[in-house]
Amino acid sequence: xxxxYTAEELAFRDxxxxxxEQKLPADIAAKVKRGRRMSRADHERWQQILSKQGWYAxxxxxxxxxxxxxxxxxxxxxxxxxxxxxxxxxxxGVNMVAPVIIxxxxxxxxxxxxxxxxxxxxxxCQGYSEPGAGSDLAxxxxxxxxxxxxxxxxxxxxxxxxxxxxxxxxxxxxxxxxVKAQEGISFLLIDMETPGVTVRPIITLDGExxxxxxxxxxxxxxxxxxxxxxxxxWTYAKYLLTYERTGLAGIGASKAxxxxxxxxxxxxxxxxxxxxxxxxxxxxxxxxxxxxxxxxISNLRIIASVEGGGVPGAESSMLKVRGxxxxxxxxxxxxxALGPYAQPFVEEELNLDYEGDFLSDQDxxxxxxxxxxxxxxxxxxxSNEIQKNIVTKMILGL
Numbered sequence: 355x356x357x358x359y360t361a362e363e364l365a366f367r368d369x370x371x372x373x374x375e376q377k378l379p380a381d382i383a384a385k386v387k388r389g390r391r392m393s394r395a396d397h398e399r400w401q402q403i404l405s406k407q408g409w410y411a412x413x414x415x416x417x418x419x420x421x422x423x424x425x426x427x428x429x430x431x432x433x434x435x436x437x438x439x440x441x442x443x444x445x446x447g448v449n450m451v452a453p454v455i456i457x458x459x460x461x462x463x464x465x466x467x468x469x470x471x472x473x474x475x476x477x478x479c480q481g482y483s484e485p486g487a488g489s490d491l492a493x494x495x496x497x498x499x500x501x502x503x504x505x506x507x508x509x510x511x512x513x514x515x516x517x518x519x520x521x522x523x524x525x526x527x528x529x530x531x532x533v534k535a536q537e538g539i540s541f542l543l544i545d546m547e548t549p550g551v552t553v554r555p556i557i558t559l560d561g562e563x564x565x566x567x568x569x570x571x572x573x574x575x576x577x578x579x580x581x582x583x584x585x586x587x588w589t590y591a592k593y594l595l596t597y598e599r600t601g602l603a604g605i606g607a608s609k610a611x612x613x614x615x616x617x618x619x620x621x622x623x624x625x626x627x628x629x630x631x632x633x634x635x636x637x638x639x640x641x642x643x644x645x646x647x648x649x650x651i652s653n654l655r656i657i658a659s660v661e662g663g664g665v666p667g668a669e670s671s672m673l674k675v676r677g678x679x680x681x682x683x684x685x686x687x688x689x690x691a692l693g694p695y696a697q698p699f700v701e702e703e704l705n706l707d708y709e710g711d712f713l714s715d716q717d718x719x720x721x722x723x724x725x726x727x728x729x730x731x732x733x734x735x736x737s738n739e740i741q742k743n744i745v746t747k748m749i750l751g752l
Contacts, residue, residue, distance in 0.1 A: 359426070367430050374438040377403050383439035384706060387614070389720030391562075391704040392441060394519050400441050401474050411448055411472060418456060418464065419472050425657040436606035444516065447471040447478035451524045454541070454594050458582040467522075467543070479517040481525030481544070481568060482591070483734075484510060490740075491526060491591065492535040496570060498527035498542060500577070500584075505529070505542065507550075507573040513734065517553050517566040521546050530585050541587035543579040550574075560723035561701050595736060603670075603677025605653050608646055611684045615639065618691045618717050629691055642683045649676045668748035671741035678731035678738065685728045689721050696721040 359367065382396050404410040412428050414420025423431070435442075443449065452471055455463050470476040487494040496509025507527055517523065523544050530538030544551070550573035556565045582590055619630040619639065629635050656669045689696045695718050702708050703719035712719060732738045746752040 359430075363426055363430065366427055367434065370431055370434045371438075373407065373409075374434060374440060377407070378438055378440050379403075381706065382441060386441050387439040387610075388706070388717070389704075389724055390706045397441060397444055398474055401443065404443070405472055405474070410443070411452070413449055413453060414456065414468075418468050429654065429657050433606040433609070436610040439610075442607070444477070446480050446515070446520075446524075447476060447522075450480065450594050451478055451543070454524070454581060454590050457593065458541075458590050460578070462578065463543070463581065476522045477516075477520045478522045478524060479514050479520035479546075479568075481511040481514065481523045483513045485512055492539070492588070494526055494528060494539065496525065496527050498529050498540060498575070500529070503577050504574040505577065505580070507542070507544065507570040507575055509570050511568040511570075512565075513556070514553075514566045514568045515564060517546075517568055518555060518563065523551075523568065524581075526587055526591055529587075533585070536588040538585055539587040539591070540584050541581040541590045542575055543581065544570075544573065544575050548573050548575070559726045561699070562723070562727075564727075603649065603653060603673040604681055605646070605650050605677060608677065608681050608684060609650075611681065611688070612639075612643060612646060614717075615684055615688045615691065618688055621717075622691050635687075635691070638687060642680060642687065645676070645683070646680050649673065649680060652676070668744050671736075671744040672749065674735060675732075675738045675741045675745075681731055682728050685721075685725045689725045692718045692721060696725075699723065 379399065382392075382400060384390070385392055385396065401410060408419075409421055409431070411418070411420045412423055412431060416422050448471055452468060455467055459467075467476065471478070481496075482491060482494075484494050484496060494509075496507065496511065498505040498507045500506075505527070507525070509527070511523075511525065514520075514523070523546055525542045525544055526539050527542050528538055529540040532538070546553070550571040552569040552571070554567045554569070555563045556567060557563055558565065581587075616630060616639065619635065620628050622629040624632050624635075630639065652669070652673055656673060659669070699722045700712075700719065702710065703712055704723065
């Protein structure tokens with residue numbers, strides 16, 4: 355494949371850069387670049403700007419309000435957005451459930467939900483993981499029993515990211531216990547305001563409220579909220595996960611994080627010289643940069659393979675593994691660059707308007723939180739061990 359951008363793609367990159375320079379709010383970019391806390395209002399403000407530009411739903415067909423971008427143009431957008439400090443779009447609505455609705459949903463579901471995702475009227479969360487059924491989704495136990503025009507749902511989901519903001523959740527539920535585990539699962543769209551839905555926060559090691567438990571106690575869900583066919587949800591779930599795992603590689607985000615790491619290592623001193631000049635530390639930075647370049651090339655190869663309109667396959671699992679390992683290595687090096695000054699953790703320092711004294715370098719304020727938070731990357735979206743199993747079976751044929 356040709357690894358150089360065409361003249362048209364370079365012109366598109368200039369257009370993206372001009373848009374980001376003019377429209378990306380400076381306060382939001384500062385929060386992203388400095389690892390500060392983002393609010394729901396920040397995400398919604400940026401989404402409204404993208405929607406007004408017509409650039410929010412980059413993975414959708416034009417007929418539903420998407421952008422007619424090539425895979426390379428999407429790649430350019432992702433890279434430049436990260437470089438300028440634009441926040442990552444909350445993926446659950448626009449990048450995860452929407453492609454499933456577009457491909458497998460009814461016309462009524464498309465008319466009902468897609469415009470509301472574009473406008474920001476609905477905030478979605480994901481109901482996949484359960485206690486005892488995280489990476490092994492086929493063992494999920496949340497039941498949905500059909501009673502007339504409704505399903506009655508009982509069970510529990512966990513690690514539901516940003517579920518405290520959501521008014522809609524897409525759920526995998528068991529609708530048949532008499533067949534093979536994968537063949538008895540259905541895909542439901544559930545209104546979080548329905549009686550019987552309870553959301554409880556899980557406070558993570560970095561002190562943040564990012565994930566939740568969601569409980570379903572005799573929740574009545576209209577039959578028309580079933581996506582596709584009953585008991586065929588495993589197929590739709592796998593389709594959704596290919597989109598999720600490709601995005602989880604975070605190549606653009608890792609490039610921005612690597613640049614930030616180099617900045618920190620250039621300012622920190624070891625034996626009177628910049629840390630970045632220390633042979634041992636420089637070797638570790640060089641190794642992670644080489645790994646990132648290799649992953650970026652793999653990313654471009656996958657982009658080229660879907661240029662004709664296909665969907666990413668098992669290669670997305672390979673990219674998810676390497677991408678998450680690289681991001682963890684970068685956050686580890688950033689933490690090590692500040693040494694003991696990265697250890698203190700003061701929650702208030704994560705706010706951009708914090709005016710008190712910092713315990714160490716301002717760059718150090720979010721490093722511990724980021725390090726701990728990034729540990730999740732190799733677990734969520736299907737653990738890296740599961741992804742390796744997929745690669746060995748579907749790519750290596752073992």
